[in-house]
Amino acid sequence: MKRLRTVNDVMTHAVISVDRGAAFKDIVESMRQWRISALPVVADDGWAAGVVSEADLLPKAQGVDVPRAVTAGQLMTAPAVTVTRDAARAGAARLMARDNLKRLAVVDGDGRLAGGVSRGDLLKVCLRSDEDIAEELREVVMAHLTPDESAAVRVHVSNGVVHPDGSIPDASLFDVLVRVARGVPGVVDVAVRLDVGSPTRR
Structure with a gap:
């Protein structure tokens, strides 16, 4: 990739x-x-x-x-x-x-x-596929969260706009994840729907 x-x-x-x-x-x-x-x-x-x-x-x-x-x-x-x-x-x-x-x-x-x-x-980079962007974003998320925490965050990309949802354990991670996501080539915007709280196993 x-x-x-x-x-x-x-x-x-x-x-x-x-x-x-x-x-x-x-x-x-x-x-x-x-x-x-x-x-x-x-x-x-x-x-x-x-x-x-x-x-x-x-x-x-x-x-x-x-x-x-x-x-x-x-x-x-x-x-x-x-x-x-x-x-x-x-x-x-x-x-x-x-x-x-x-x-x-x-x-x-x-x-x-x-x-x-x-x-x-x-x-x-704007022509990069949503699937390609999402794959890299999942790697980025995993790098900043534990396996249990990353399992509680889902990433969907549509026309270059990232739609992460789920929950994160600490509010301080919110800005980190948004900033990192915006830095991924091909990302046009980040529409975040993340709750702060204990992650739930899925």
């Missing part, structure tokens, strides 16, 4: 890029051909040097004179905003939201371009 927790789990491994010397028209053509709005720019050693986006190209289209800006290396925004393969998926999503980015370059530990991750890639 794939947990979809890291960038590597959802990223696109084959990514379109350009080198520093790519000409303006070639950059535009690549964007048009692949229907993307930004391209990572790589150095000769494969290192992610920057990103050239439609926003970087628009001044030319508007007739604004941008001297000595005709190649990807001259037009790009640098340094590139990147994440590593093992970065948390949720962290990449926060970075995109904070900086209003549509995609991020993904690099290996040495900074070489390894792929890319887009908003759409990060939303793949």
